[in-house]
Amino acid sequence: MTLMINDVQKQFGKHHAVDGVSLEVEKGRMLGMLGANGAGKTTTFRMILGLLDPTQGSVLWEGRPLSYKRTHLVGYLPEERGLYPKLTVKEQLIYLMRLKGMKKPDIVEVMRQWLEKFQVPEYENQKIEELSKGNQQKIQFIAAVLHDPELLILDEPFSGLDPVNTDMLREAVLELQEKGTTIVFSSHQMRNVEELCEDLIMLKRGKAVLQGNLKEIKRSYDMKNVSLRADYNLDFLHSVQGVLNLEKTKDGATVKVENEHVAENLFYTIAQEGFVRKFEIEEPSLHDIFIDKAGGDEDE
Ligand SMILES: Nc1ncnc2c1ncn2[C@@H]1O[C@H](COP(=O)(O)OP(=O)(O)OP(=O)(O)O)[C@@H](O)[C@H]1O
Numbered sequence: 001m002t003l004m005i006n007d008v009q010k011q012f013g014k015h016h017a018v019d020g021v022s023l024e025v026e027k028g029r030m031l032g033m034l035g036a037n038g039a040g041k042t043t044t045f046r047m048i049l050g051l052l053d054p055t056q057g058s059v060l061w062e063g064r065p066l067s068y069k070r071t072h073l074v075g076y077l078p079e080e081r082g083l084y085p086k087l088t089v090k091e092q093l094i095y096l097m098r099l100k101g102m103k104k105p106d107i108v109e110v111m112r113q114w115l116e117k118f119q120v121p122e123y124e125n126q127k128i129e130e131l132s133k134g135n136q137q138k139i140q141f142i143a144a145v146l147h148d149p150e151l152l153i154l155d156e157p158f159s160g161l162d163p164v165n166t167d168m169l170r171e172a173v174l175e176l177q178e179k180g181t182t183i184v185f186s187s188h189q190m191r192n193v194e195e196l197c198e199d200l201i202m203l204k205r206g207k208a209v210l211q212g213n214l215k216e217i218k219r220s221y222d223m224k225n226v227s228l229r230a231d232y233n234l235d236f237l238h239s240v241q242g243v244l245n246l247e248k249t250k251d252g253a254t255v256k257v258e259n260e261h262v263a264e265n266l267f268y269t270i271a272q273e274g275f276v277r278k279f280e281i282e283e284p285s286l287h288d289i290f291i292d293k294a295g296g297d298e299d300e
Pocket residue numbers: 012015016017035036037038039040041042043044079
């Protein structure tokens with residue numbers, strides 16, 4: 001069971017919202033989709049779900065398009081809330097899950113398991129409008145997963161959640177992945193992508209600017225960070241060729257350099273000045289890569 005996206009394009013008038021994106025996500029894998037505002041993430045999701053027809057290209061799940069008859073195979077958490085404020089949590093979930101073909105007693109049973117898991121069993125008979133934004137988000141998540149979909153699409157699942165709820169949701173997402181659910185999610189928060197995903201795709205103006213295994217991307221990325229400590233002022237490193245940025249830390253500095261060769265030269269340069277207490281070459285963070293590739297606009 002694989003999600004295959006082949007060279008999809010979506011044009012709105014003259015605007016290329018998605019411009020030739022291809023990707024493959026195998027069963028049980030989790031793919032993180034990154035991109036600045038307007039990069040084309042939601043449009044890609046809508047094409048995966050069959051809510052929008054691609055201008056060109058195809059989206060296949062298990063080799064076939066996700067037609068209306070197969071929507072029960074998919075769970076979707078939209079970026080914007082899609083719940084009826086006047087319904088109770090139970091009424092809302094029964095309504096949505098019946099559309100997915102589930103029977104009422106099963107819906108209620110699984111709903112209670114999820115509410116317990118998220119430590120909110122008392123919400124069952126509360127109206128959606130009475131819940132806080134973060135708690136509505138939890139219900140929206142339950143609405144995406146209650147029918148146990150094979151493919152789960154999560155558009156900004158962590159937005160508006162406090163750290164405790166973020167951890168709770170992150171754990172639930174990981175458990176679903178361990179069970180074999182295939183997951184694609186978008187986030188502006190690099191930490192969530194770094195902690196959850198093995199694979200990622202980064203979009204910029206509708207095109208993939210980076211794609212693949214996160215560890216390999218980091219390893220093969222030329223730019224490095226040097227974390228260092230010395231007993232003298234390091235400001236002069238600003239003017240060393242190949243140094244991109246210098247940031248003072250509590251007891252030293254982090255220097256961003258163009259490549260490992262520059263990092264090596266840096267070591268000899270500072271060693272000439274005196275004793276070096278710490279010198280460590282580190283892979284760039286996803287944040288660094290995002291700024292470099294997608295030009296910022298991340299909200300962290
Ligand atoms: N129905 C539409 N009609 C016209 N333009 C659209 C439509 N939907 C999206 N767009 C445009 O397509 C581009 C991609 O939008 P999309 O919502 O996919 O971005 P995104 O990466 O999800 O952004 P965000 O992080 O802000 O949610 C944007 O320039 C947007 O204005």
